[in-house]
Amino acid sequence: MQKHTKTKQYLDAICNQIRCKKIHGEIYEEIENHINDQKEAFKSQGIDDETATLKAIEQMGDPIMVGTELDRTHRPKPEWSIIGLTFLLLLTGIFIRIFTSPQDFNGLELFYRQLIFTIVGIGLMALCYYIDFTFIGKYPKTIFLLLVGLIIFLMAISRPINGRYIYASYLLLLFPTSFAGTVYSMRNKGYPGIILCGLFFAVSFAISIIIPSITSSLLLALCCLVVLTMAILKNWFRVKTLYALLLVYLPMAVSLFMIFSSGIVWKRITLAFSPFIDPMGAGYMATRTKQLLSGAKFIGQGTLPENFQQLSPVQILPGINNDFLLTYIIHRFGWFTFMIVVALLSVFIIRAFVLCTKQKSILGLFVSTAATLTIAIQTVFYVLTNLGFQLFAPLSLPFISQSSSYLLINMCLIGILLSVFRTGYFIKDKEGSKKSTTNSFVKFEDGKLIIDFHTH
Template identity: 30%
Template sequence: MRTEEYIRTLTEQIRCKMARGEVTDEIRTHIEEQTKAYMSEGMERGEAEEAAVCDMGDPVEVGTELDRIHRPQMPWGMIAFIIILSVLGLGVQYFIQQRFVESGGDGILSWERRIVYMAVGLAVMAGVCFIDYTRIAARAREMMVLLFAALFLGSALFGVKINGAARWIALPGGLTLNIPMVLLLTVPLYAAVLYRCRGKSWTGIIKAVLWMLPGIFLAFYVCSFSTAAILLFSYVVVFGLSVWQGWYFVPRKLCLGALTVTALLPAVPVVYVMLFRPLYQWERLVYFLSPMDGWGKDISYTREFVRALLGNSRFLGEGGGLPASGMPEAPLNFLLAGVAAYFGLIAAVLLGGAVLALFIRFLKISLRQRNQLGMVMGTGCAVVFLIEILLCFMNNMGIIYAENYCPFLMNGGSGMVVSYLLMGIVLSIFRYQNTAPERRYPENRYAREKAV
């Protein structure tokens, strides 16, 4: 049996068409190497090739075994865990909201709509999981351009201003789209754009930097400075990972050093305000970063409320109830503090730890991918989640009050759907980890030689 006939019979046993190309290249390489080995022993080309093919084994049996390995694998365990956290989070939110209402707070949330958001989000997550993520990456640049254009025009024409910030776009049915949350979708798309810059030199680096700017600019345009910082840090992490993998014909140390400096740019406005801006702007910055003013008095009633809530809590069971410091307008932004107040500090730690464990699992899955596209896209999603949960923890500890969204632990329709979409991308990477082919690029020898 000749090589091509053997490979054709073998690949016919593999049901996943995506994996056939990579398997074909691998089998052909093995046969060719063994053929050359037999020829070095004195065999003729035809005889050596037949012997090499015979050594590979029965093509049907080998193909069946490779079909078992190279096929999509549904991450049912993680899907079940996500569903459990979704239902648990929504149930806890409902309970905490009812207790806040009983204590004189507002109960403006529509729980029917929240359930619909969760159902839609889970459906979106499942749909993205079944889609080959490499198909999404193939159109990443076009998708980013369309997304930026739609958000910019939507903000300019249909923007809804609240407290002077046009962060929302009015949709039919009284719905609003949160622009900062949608911008988080650009992180895995940016990772896919970087993947297409592999094998280039400084031109690839310049393109990578330029692709950072639209998302950060749009976040500033809608006055969401925290989102701009999250995007910048996430972009830099993904970019740094691509540099570390030697994707570009550039000195790796120099490029990583420049990225480290870039990651520190959010500190520049702080120094600028400290040195050159009026006193009231400094006071606003202190309000965000510090729980105390110069006289030891709390200047944020939300943080004061959270710390008093935690101070009244027990390790297990219901604590001393709500503090007398006043109810925040959005009490469910402090869900973990509410859980600590009504169920105990241990319950809050377990709930927060479960969510954190899921996102750490996402990061580990991503970093272990053989396919480098899956590695950078998944890492980008995981970094976004980890930043969000870090901010959520700091909110619930009374350290800061940042406007962000954390899956399962905060409310918000746009945030819920966007988070499920990002989770769907990570699940798709896991599902196709044994089938997605690696795009071929010339080896970046210069970067590897300079990386010490």
């Protein structure tokens, strides 16, 4: 018994020096293994068990020094690049707000609104940052049900505006991140695991259709597809990759075929490419966007389309404060502002994706990819619509456009993202290493006692 306590004392002494608790398990295991190896080596030289243990520990060196060294290496580091870029983007949003106060609206009021939401958003970001993101992988079902419950509650208490449950629609953007947790929890669950993931997706997708927010539906589908594909390619479900991919992509292909065969989509696509065929109807916004852009300069105020000389831009194109902010600043200040904004967002997104690929833990990888994709897809959709390609309605330009509630949701996503980048390196996907350790023929898994006669 004494050998055990001595080793334990030594390992505890090391771990006490390491402030990041998440890494304790891993270090404990690695060094314990080492001491055991060393002990066995001494024992094979004919030294008795207890002396061998003591000698092995002595060989290790001063636990305080080892612990301090390891603590230095494993200190959680905030990801300053993402924090800096986020603040830069928020500032850009506020800056644009100061310079664009259309006469028709109360510019000052809009400015204060943006300021308040930005501050609340930073608070939310900080909150999500300090809540450990691993809860997404620990309680995926609870999170999913809470999210669904909250959305249904919001739909019940609010009236649809222009046929859409606006307040509920914002929360849709949290589904991809929640889905990442769901996929994570399906490790080694085989084909049923994939089907269950599909069911979770189907529920969230159905909700987005009911709201309805087709853009969110599309965003949701894309994010979930990427995360699920990644999981399959990483052999997360322990099934044949090809069959698993077929299981995901075949139903998708069938539903795409059905959607396309209905004909409505074709009409929309045609309209998106050439809005001029219906300039006063469905193609109105896109036509006006393109007209405003055609008169834009590289630097400075652009000219208004011929028939609209008497009008202000806000009368020509409604929504310049939220849905068409980019179009407006291109018209008002020139293309260079557009370039600055798009460059900033691109740097942010690329940096975030690079950090995603560096994640060691699968949960960190799934969650950060889902959150980054949510922001990236919003950006792409927004930029496309603002350039006149309006296949879908824009959601928001992350951190910049005046779409207050989306700003809050996006800030939550950034908080989660930063939390992953801060501690993601330390999270180990426990289950796996544990499973491979159990070589004994009696296992206890998922509440079941398994006796396996095939192991030796």
